[in-house]
Amino acid sequence: MSLAKSPWIIHVNCNSCNGCDIEVVACLTPLYDAERFGVLNIGTPKQADIMVVTGSVNYKNVNVIKNIYNQIPDPKVVLAVGACASTGGIFHNCYNVIGGVDQVIPVDAYVPGCCPRPEAILDGVVAALSILENKKKGNIKGKEVKLKGKEVPSNA
């Protein structure tokens, strides 16, 4: 029951400009205060239920994000926060940017905006909760992401 109402989140800053990150932290602080529902920002992936990713993926941090995803126990939900995490955003053409987070790990919900407001992020977490509940009922497991994929060029 507690899983359905009070998920623990891990916040992963992937390639973000900090704009979305400070809004994610603002969700947890007094004005928006998600912590009153028991939503905790936890440091280690091994205790987390929801992975909140901000920013796009680049060639250096692609393995970091895959590693963190693999370490989260099932059932797990990935929430992409912001335009960059969803599609690559304003940076999608940059030479070092692979694209949105869904290029490397499966994403369950997206929060658009540059930057999204804290209300929108909380909405995203609430949407992620029902997905988490379904995954738990159906015993759906996230598949292990291989560290070496086609997106990493041979010279990287």
Add this chain to the structure above:
Amino acid sequence: MTTVIPFGPQHPVLPEPVSLKLEIDNDVVVGALPSLGYVHRGLEKFIDTKDYNQTTYICERICGICSALHGITYTKAVEKLFDAEIPERAEYIRVIVGELNRLHSHLLWLGLFADGFGFESLFYECWKYREEVLDVAERITGNRVIHSISKVGGVSRDLTKENIDMLLKMCDSLEPKIKDIEKVFVNNYTVKQRLVGLATMSKQLAYEAGTAGPTLRGSGNAIDVRETADWDIYKDLGFKTAVAKEGDCYGRTKVRIDELYESIKLIRNAISKLPNGDIATPIKGFPTGEAIMRTEQPRGEVVYYVKGNGTKNLERLKVRTPTFANIPSLLLMLPGVRLADVPIVVLTIDPCISCTER
């Protein structure tokens, strides 16, 4: 016998991915090796595909925390290429939004810093007060974090009478609250035990290491680009550089708290002197030549170099951000510090990795 401990890229204290390889002997750090590149997007190359007006929005997204000042510095550099006369009202609005940016950035840092040494209620207190600043910024510019107020030739939105009332009300209500948190940061016994004497840099060392911003001023160097650079408007507003003599984490905290008062004073003075008139001049043609612009960001001095070649795209854009200047000082401060104090010392330069790596 030394052990190497990886610190980051994913770490509970760090809001951003930076990796430090810490060499420790028992509990004391003897060496640190940073590894960067986790947030590199390649924005300076990106100007090939965007024209000089669109680049304003790219520059604002170099960093989400000091975004307004990135945009303002870039637009002022491009205006130098055009030799454009900017309406005075636009300059004042830029100062007001820039100082709002500094207020929210410093309150954010104070909160994260308090979290870094384990004072969670103080963290929440700072972030609660920060929301007041963000509310006003949202009312003025339309967004909480990325303000997009500055454009080449002026500003994109005017201040209304309502905005000015809101600003003054925010200044009045924020000042006593800052006094409250100042009491805790400056006088609290537990906080002082963690901060005083930690990672001390002498005045000479801080200058020679090439540090910038509160890291430099926390060691007694009264150097602030707002006072020295070619943007005169701050002199008219009665700006005074905040300095602390201590040179340790405590001194750098004191500088940032003093700058909060200074920002409030600047906003009040700018409002009282706010001239009437246009907010932007139309700028036509393509930029040629080269220009350098320096402004003081919350984290220190930022330098923009732009070079135009008569086409709609700039030929070169180079940004030197304050954190890039401060990271070498981190490597000087960390040896001799206990492992438990490493998060505090790393936070004390107010690292902004997405600025540094772009």
